[in-house]
Amino acid sequence: MTELLTNPLSLLVLLPAAAGLALLAVPVKKTAALKGFALAATLLTLLAALFLYAGFDPAGRGMQLRFTLPWLPAYGINYALGADGISLLLIMLTAVLMPSAVLASFSYIKEGQRAYYMCLLFLEASMMGVFAALDLFVFYLFWEGMLIPMYFLIGVWGGPRRVYAALKFFLYTMAGSVLMLVAILWVVAAHHAQTGAWTFLMPELYGGALTPDAQFWLFAAFGLAFAVKVPLFPFHTWLPDAHVEAPTAGSVLLAGVLLKMGVYGYLRLAVPLFPAAAAVFAPWLAALGVTGIVYASLVAWAQKDIKKMVAYSSVAHLGLVILGIMSFEPAAVSGAVLQLVNHGLSTGALFLLVGVLYERRHSRLIEDYGGLAKVMPCFSAVFMIVTLSSIGLPGLNGFVGEALILFGSFRVYPWLAGAAVSGVVLSAVYMLGMYQQVVFGPVRHPENRILPDLNPREWLYLLPLLIFIALIGVRPAPFLKRAAAAVDNYITLAHPRAAAPWSQNEQ
Amino acid sequence: MNSEPLAYAANALAGPLLLAAAAFACLLLPLFIKALRGTQGVIALSAALAALTFLRRPPMAEIGFFGGTLILNPASAYLWAFGFAVLAVILVLSLARPPAGEDSGGEYYFLLLMASLGLLALIAAGDLFTAFIALELLSLPLYALAGIRRSRPGLEAAYKYFMLGAFGSAATVMGIALLNSVYPDLAFAALMKAGAPEPLALAGFVLVISGFAFKTALVPFHMWVPDAYEGAPTAISAFMGAAVKAGGVIILWRLFRIFEYGPVRELFWWLAALTAVAANLMALAQTGLKRLLAYSSVAHAGYITVAFFGGQRGFEAVLYYLPVYAMATIGAFAVALALEKEERGPAIEDLAGLAKTRPWLAAAMAAFMFSLAGVPPLAGFFAKFFAFSAAVNTGSTGLVAAAVIMSAVSMYYYLKVTVVMYMKPAQAAQEYRPAGAVEAVIFLMAAGVLLAGLFARPVLALAAEASRWF
Numbered sequence: 023m024t025e026l027l028t029n030p031l032s033l034l035v036l037l038p039a040a041a042g043l044a045l046l047a048v049p050v051k052k053t054a055a056l057k058g059f060a061l062a063a064t065l066l067t068l069l070a071a072l073f074l075y076a077g078f079d080p081a082g083r084g085m086q087l088r089f090t091l092p093w094l095p096a097y098g099i100n101y102a103l104g105a106d107g108i109s110l111l112l113i114m115l116t117a118v119l120m121p122s123a124v125l126a127s128f129s130y131i132k133e134g135q136r137a138y139y140m141c142l143l144f145l146e147a148s149m150m151g152v153f154a155a156l157d158l159f160v161f162y163l164f165w166e167g168m169l170i171p172m173y174f175l176i177g178v179w180g181g182p183r184r185v186y187a188a189l190k191f192f193l194y195t196m197a198g199s200v201l202m203l204v205a206i207l208w209v210v211a212a213h214h215a216q217t218g219a220w221t222f223l224m225p226e227l228y229g230g231a232l233t234p235d236a237q238f239w240l241f242a243a244f245g246l247a248f249a250v251k252v253p254l255f256p257f258h259t260w261l262p263d264a265h266v267e268a269p270t271a272g273s274v275l276l277a278g279v280l281l282k283m284g285v286y287g288y289l290r291l292a293v294p295l296f297p298a299a300a301a302v303f304a305p306w307l308a309a310l311g312v313t314g315i316v317y318a319s320l321v322a323w324a325q326k327d328i329k330k331m332v333a334y335s336s337v338a339h340l341g342l343v344i345l346g347i348m349s350f351e352p353a354a355v356s357g358a359v360l361q362l363v364n365h366g367l368s369t370g371a372l373f374l375l376v377g378v379l380y381e382r383r384h385s386r387l388i389e390d391y392g393g394l395a396k397v398m399p400c401f402s403a404v405f406m407i408v409t410l411s412s413i414g415l416p417g418l419n420g421f422v423g424e425a426l427i428l429f430g431s432f433r434v435y436p437w438l439a440g441a442a443v444s445g446v447v448l449s450a451v452y453m454l455g456m457y458q459q460v461v462f463g464p465v466r467h468p469e470n471r472i473l474p475d476l477n478p479r480e481w482l483y484l485l486p487l488l489i490f491i492a493l494i495g496v497r498p499a500p501f502l503k504r505a506a507a508a509v510d511n512y513i514t515l516a517h518p519r520a521a522a523p524w525s526q527n528e529q
Numbered sequence: 530m531n532s533e534p535l536a537y538a539a540n541a542l543a544g545p546l547l548l549a550a551a552a553f554a555c556l557l558l559p560l561f562i563k564a565l566r567g568t569q570g571v572i573a574l575s576a577a578l579a580a581l582t583f584l585r586r587p588p589m590a591e592i593g594f595f596g597g598t599l600i601l602n603p604a605s606a607y608l609w610a611f612g613f614a615v616l617a618v619i620l621v622l623s624l625a626r627p628p629a630g631e632d633s634g635g636e637y638y639f640l641l642l643m644a645s646l647g648l649l650a651l652i653a654a655g656d657l658f659t660a661f662i663a664l665e666l667l668s669l670p671l672y673a674l675a676g677i678r679r680s681r682p683g684l685e686a687a688y689k690y691f692m693l694g695a696f697g698s699a700a701t702v703m704g705i706a707l708l709n710s711v712y713p714d715l716a717f718a719a720l721m722k723a724g725a726p727e728p729l730a731l732a733g734f735v736l737v738i739s740g741f742a743f744k745t746a747l748v749p750f751h752m753w754v755p756d757a758y759e760g761a762p763t764a765i766s767a768f769m770g771a772a773v774k775a776g777g778v779i780i781l782w783r784l785f786r787i788f789e790y791g792p793v794r795e796l797f798w799w800l801a802a803l804t805a806v807a808a809n810l811m812a813l814a815q816t817g818l819k820r821l822l823a824y825s826s827v828a829h830a831g832y833i834t835v836a837f838f839g840g841q842r843g844f845e846a847v848l849y850y851l852p853v854y855a856m857a858t859i860g861a862f863a864v865a866l867a868l869e870k871e872e873r874g875p876a877i878e879d880l881a882g883l884a885k886t887r888p889w890l891a892a893a894m895a896a897f898m899f900s901l902a903g904v905p906p907l908a909g910f911f912a913k914f915f916a917f918s919a920a921v922n923t924g925s926t927g928l929v930a931a932a933v934i935m936s937a938v939s940m941y942y943y944l945k946v947t948v949v950m951y952m953k954p955a956q957a958a959q960e961y962r963p964a965g966a967v968e969a970v971i972f973l974m975a976a977g978v979l980l981a982g983l984f985a986r987p988v989l990a991l992a993a994e995a996s997r998w999f
Contacts, residue, residue, distance in 0.1 A: 094986060096993060097918065137888075159914075163905040170904060173944075177952045178884075185952045189944060196904075196940050200933040203914070207921035207929070214922070 029089040030074040031103040031154040034113065035147050037067050038120075042143035050136050057128055060139035064120040067146065071117035078110050080504045083511065085156060085225065093160075098210070098220030102157040106508035108289055108359050109153045111501060112282055115366045116149050118486055119278045123271035125483035126374050130270055130381060131179055138179055141171040142271060149279050153286065158206045158222040161291070162199075165283065169195055172272065172280065180267040187260075187267035194260040198250030205243035209295060212236070227295060228515055234298045241299035244292040245307070251284030254307065254344060255314030258337045265333035266386075270377030273329065277336050278370035282362045285343050289359075293347075294515035301516075305435065308348040312438045314341030315445035323452040328379070329386045331456055332372045335412065338445050339365045345442055346427035349434040350516045352509055357426025359505045360498060364419040367494075368411040371487040375405050378480055379460075382473050388456055393465035398475045402461045404484055409457045411491045413450045419494035537585060538592045538601055544580035544613060545649050551576030552642035555635035569635035570624040573642055577617040584610050591998065593655060597716055600655040604848070607995035608652045608775065611852055615772045616645045618859055618970055619764050625966035626866055628678060628762030637677055640670035641768070651776040656716040657705050657737065660780050664701065664744065667776055668694050671769065675761040682872045686760025693753040697743030704736025717783045725791065734793055738784055745777030747834060748804040751827045755815075758823035759873050766819055767862035770826040771855035778833055778851065782844055785837045797834060802931050804831030809935040812942050818865045819874035821942060822858060825901055828939060829854050832916055835932045839919020841996055846915035848992035853912040853981055857900040860974030864894045867967050877946055882955025890968070891950045893975035900978040902943040903936055908982035915989070 026032050041063030048055050078086055085104030093101045105113065124142060131138050148171070151164030169192055177188030206222075213230055214220050221227070232240065250257045261281075265273050288307075293300040315338045322334035339361070346358030378401065380386055395402040407418070414420035424446060432439040465471055476484070494501060555569040565572075587606035594601065619641065628637065647667030654660035672694060676687025709715060711730040712723055726734060743750040758766040781797075788794050808831060812824035833850055836843040867890065868875040868883075884891040900909030913936065917929045981988060 094989065096989065097915070134884075163910075166910070167905040170899060173947075174951065177948065185948055188952070189941075189948065192944060193937070193940055197934075197937045200937045201930065204917070204921065204926060204930050204933055207918045208926060210918075211922045 023091075025089055026091065029087060029103065030070055030077060031087055031105055031113075031150075032089050033070050034067060034074065034117070034150045035103070035154060037070060037147075038063060038143045038150065039147035041066075042140045042147065045136055045140050045143065048136065053135050056135050056139055057124070060143060061121060061124050063143055064117075064124050064146065067150075068117045068121060071114055074105070075110065075114055078105070078107075078504065080107070080500075081507070083507045088156065090156075096220075097159075097222075098214075099159045099222050100157050101160055102223055103154040103160075104156040105154055106511065107505035108286065108508040108512075111359060111363050111505055112153045112279070112286060113150060115282070115363050116146065116153070116279050118490065119274060119366060119370050120146050122370070122374065122483035122486060123274045125479060126274065126377055127269065127271045128479065130377065134178065137174070141175050142275075145171040145175070145275060149275070149283075152283050156224050158210070158224060158227070158291075160222075161224075162203060162206060165287075166196070166199060168280070172276070175272040176264055176268045179269045180272065182267075183263065184267045187263040190260045191264040194250055194257075198257070199247040201243040202247035205240045208236075208240060224290065224295075230295070232296065232298075237296040237299035238302065241292055241296040241303055244287065244295070245303060248284040248287035248292060249307075249310075251287065252281060252340050252344060253284065253337060254310050255317055255337065255341065256310075258314065258318070261337060262330055262333045265336070265373075266327065266329050270373060270380070273333075273373040273377075274370045277333070277373060278366040281336060281340055282366060285340065285347060285358070285362055288344075288347055289512055294512065297516050304348040304350065308345045308431070308435055308438050311341040311344030311348065312441050312445075314338065315345075315442050316448070319445050319448035319452065323448065323455075325452075326388055327386045328388055328456060328460070329373070329376050331388075331452060332369060332376065335449060335453065336365070336369055338449060339369070339412075342424065342427055342442055342445060345431050345435070345438060347512075349431040350513050351430040351434050352513060354427050354430025354434070355509045355512060356502050356505055357423045357428075357430055359509060360494070360501060361420075361423030361427060363501065364411070364423045364491075364494060367487050367490050368408055368420055371404075371408040371484060371491070372412060374484060374487070375401070375408060378476065383470070388459050390467060391460040391470060392463050392467070393470065394461045394473070396465060397470060397473050400476045400481075404476070404488065405457065405461060407488060407491065409453050411495070413453050414446055417495050419491050419498070422494065422498040534588050534590045534592050537588050538594075540583055540585055541587070541601055541606060541609070542594075543583045544609065545646055547576050547580050547583075548616075548642050548646055548649075552639045552646070555642065556639040557635075559635055569638045570620065570627070572635075573638040574617065574620040574624060576642070577613055577620055577645075580613045581610075581617060584613070589994075597655045597718075598659040599650065599653045601653060602998040604995040604998040605653040607848060607991060608779065608851075609649055611775065611855070612645060612648050612652065612772060614852075615768065615855055615859070616641070618973075619768045619772075621966050621970055622764040622767065622859075622863060622866060623762075625964040625970075626764070626869075628764055637674065640674050640677070641765075644668075644670040644674065644768070645772070648772055648776045652779055654780070655718070656714075657708065657720075658715055660783075661698075661701055661705055664741070664776070664780075665698060667773065668698065668744070671765070671773065674765045675757055677765075678762060678872060680872055682760035683762070684760075686757045690753050690757040690761075694743065697740045697750065699740075700736045700743075701740030704733045704738075704740060707733030707736065717787075720787050723787075726793075731792060734784065734787075735796060738781065738793070738796065741777050741780045741784070742800060743777075745774055745781055745830050745834075746827045747800045747830055748807040748827065751804070751808065754827055755820045755823040758826070759817060759819045762872075763819065763862050763866040763869060763874055766822070767859045770822065770858040770862065774826065774830060775851045775855070778830070778847060781834070782837060782847065786840075786844075797837060798925075798928060801831055801834035801837070802928060804828065804834065805932045805935045809939045809942075812939065815942065816876055816878070817873060818877050818880070818946075819862070821877060821946070822861055822865070825939070825943075826858060828935070829901070832913060832932055832936070835920050835925070835928055836916035837920075838925040838928060839916070839921075839923055842922065843916065843919035845989070845992045845996035846912070846919050848995055849985070849989055850912040850916055852988070853900070853908040853978065856974045856977040856981065857897045857909055860893060860971055860978065861897040861901070863967055863971045863974065864890060864897070867964070867971070877949055878953075878956075880946065880949045881953040883950040886955060890971065893971050894950060895947045896975045896978050898943040898946050900982075902940050904940075906979075906983055908978045908980075908985070911982040911985050 155161035318337035650663035808827035900907035
């Protein structure tokens with residue numbers, strides 16, 4: 023039982039959850055203490071995540087730092103955690119984004135602060151849980167449980183249309199996920215029928231001999247849940263509403279982490295559990311991804327609201343990631359995994375920057391700004407770096423991921439990859455266009471003349487993201503190396519019979 | 530029979546006997562002893578609590594009484610414990626907010642205790658005829674209780690409940706008569722061995738099942754539910770939702786497991802599917818909190834029926850489901866009671882701004898709603914998970930798919946309550962009469978739905994043990 027606390031993965035789940043509960047002990051009125059406590063909790067979690075990173079063996083294959091505690095033995099349910107390179111990177115991403123999200127809320131959130139920080143901490147616990155779960159039941163528990171804090175974050179502390187956005191977010195995700203529950207039950211029942219053992223452990227369920235017909239429907243059920251979460255075109259309509267209405271920290275975590283869960287679901291569950299069906303669905307999903315890239319880029323181009331534009335750009339970026347993981351090609355999948363982190367960092371930073379503007383002017387419309395370079399030079403410089411990272415400028419993180427995905431997937435889906443390039447071009451068009459209108463030119467509105475530049479707290483929460491944006495851009499190798507074994511695993515599981523995935527399409 | 534089970538049986542029967550004694554004490558004693566007037570509730574509550582102390586871990590054996598008409602086994606012991614606990618909680622609520630006028634005698638408590646006795650008898654019934662008598666003992670006091678306030682909504686509730694309930698009882702009696710013409714022995718154990726039913730017996734089974742489906746409130750036998758729940762005193766609505774349903778479920782399960790396949794199975798399939806679909810759709814349009822909870826209770830009866838298809842494992846899930854569902858429902862009705870300003874209970878809109886004015890109450894209510902909706906990590910999710918898991922294991926995937934889709938639909942109306950509490954500003958001054966006991970019940974139930982899921986193992990172990998005996 024002590025392992026509950028000594029295992030770094032378990033600690034990463036329990037620490038934020040316990041901190042969230044402990045917040046109840048802080049009086050509501052003492053807002054400084056509340057903020058300090060929440061920040062300390064996320065920093066401690068980050069520290070624990072660093073220990074996890076240090077203890078992770080980059081060369082090791084399979085799940086590391088495993089932890090299993092029997093929970094409901096009669097049903098074969100274990101509280102089982104473990105991490106491979108993919109989960110490691112996403113856990114690190116979550117841990118890095120959280121303190122920034124908390125810091126960014128200090129001045130933005132004025133009412134119900136205790137409940138707000140509790141929601142954030144519970145959300146962190148469940149996000150960690152999703153990435154660390156090795157048991158299908160535990161995975162589903164965290165996957166759905168996450169909806170409650172996010173629902174309140176959007177619905178209580180969000181913008182004017184928050185109720186609509188929160189309901190839509192909850193109902194879409196729930197409706198997408200319930201059939202996954204049935205599919206999970208089916209998989210476990212089929213495994214029981216075959217082996218006589220009840221288990222929800224993912225590694226034991228991989229490679230089960232399900233008929234292609236059953237796999238088709240099961241993949242469809244899992245795939246729908248994940249497609250809603252990614253979100254894949256045409257299941258993306260909840261996303262712009264949720265992102266725009268959520269408070270800054272909510273948008274950061276939605277875009278930075280929650281969207282990654284959908285892709286993670288494909289990587290960890292849908293494809294390895296049902297490889298035969300995955301082979302059938304992959305081209306279609308890749309095509310949906312590419313459709314999403316083009317469609318969302320065009321829609322983003324037409325937006326007048328910066329936050330909405332960033333939201334649609336997320337749909338485009340995630341479409342590219344889906345193209346990468348559905349090509350089952352090492353370079354593309356590695357690129358996609360790295361791109362998950364990149365997107366979390368750059369879109370997270372973009373939402374933080376939009377939040378900075380909104381707190382000053384209470385507007386997110388592009389036309390309300392202009393000429394900020396003169397008024398807020400530091401802000402404009404940071405905004406520049408993040409924008410360039412988002413559109414994939416070489417030397418920054420976005421380039422590495424996008425290039426790997428495009429090169430890799432070109433071998434498998436030449437036409438789709440070719441079409442996807444248009445998205446990269448379009449993203450440069452709309453992002454730079456927006457940047458130009460906001461930052462350059464004359465100061466069109468007199469009230470913008472007095473906007474203060476970034477304050478130390480804002481620097482503090484932007485800096486970690488900037489460091490990683492630059493670091494991954496210059497030296498992606500350590501990150502790619504850690505994910506390599508997991509990516510190989512994924513490709514092997516996706517092609518159970520093919521030993522050499524590189525030669526797959528030359529055959 | 531060796532002495533150990535006998536000692537246990539004596540112990541176990543002490544509970545119901547105590548309730549019976551207390552029921553008459555409530556009714557009669559205050560007539561003679563003036564000092565006892567107004568203390569009937571306390572008498573009833575102490576009897577229920579005393580009955581709880583008589584609970585023991587049952588021996589793994591079946592003990593029949595009165596020629597097998599009442600059967601005591603771990604399953605009935607489990608549900609008796611559940612029944613006593615529900616009764617005690619309902620009595621606390623009734624004491625905190627007396628539903629009947631100050632001048633009324635002990636008839637409220639007498640009726641409530643008699644209904645509970647009926648429930649206990651129903652749970653332990655060994656044959657169909659006993660089950661029917663127990664059902665009447667359960668129902669008749671409830672008709673009166675629904676209208677005990679003698680106000681328009683109360684009388685309407687009582688009248689509807691009685692008319693439709695009488696129809697259900699008539700169907701049951703008719704069915705039993707048909708069955709008896711075919712089978713001389715109506716004990717459940719004997720019916721199990723009877724083999725495939727001939728048409729006359731089949732008709733009998735269908736009639737009996739519809740009769741009990743009335744009590745369990747399965748669609749299309751649910752018409753009385755919204756009016757009865759709305760018009761009855763709120764504590765009684767909670768009792769109907771939590772306890773009465775359990776009684777119906779047990780008998781339906783006993784009837785269900787007689788058939789491995791065939792038309793009766795199909796009948797259950799349709800009852801489950803129809804209930805899950807129709808109840809959730811009808812709940813979407815509700816504006817009154819008590820009506821919403823009424824439709825929600827119908828929907829949950831549907832999910833429970835889905836679990837039947839999981840066989841013994843499914844019944845284990847049902848035994849876990851009943852207390853988890855009861856906690857959330859009693860809790861939600863207790864919140865309605867705390868905010869009640871007219872007899873029909875608060876409208877959902879009346880909860881507006883509750884998160885600001887009473888944050889803890891709102892948090893508890895949110896927990897009940899999320900639990901009823903089946904969102905993890907609340908206990909309601911675990912209950913649904915076990916129920917559906919059992920049904921999928923036996924191949925009823927289509928039914929489960931329908932049920933989970935409808936449970937996603939149900940999200941909408943449960944969320945509506947949280948939207949009103951957390952995201953709407955308070956309109957007028959809220960009616961709130963603080964009563965420590967009601968709040969204590971609310972928070973006890975909230976703790977239950979928060980913890981019973983994550984720490985499901987002990988309850989599940991008991992349920993597994995009990996499920997082997999039906």
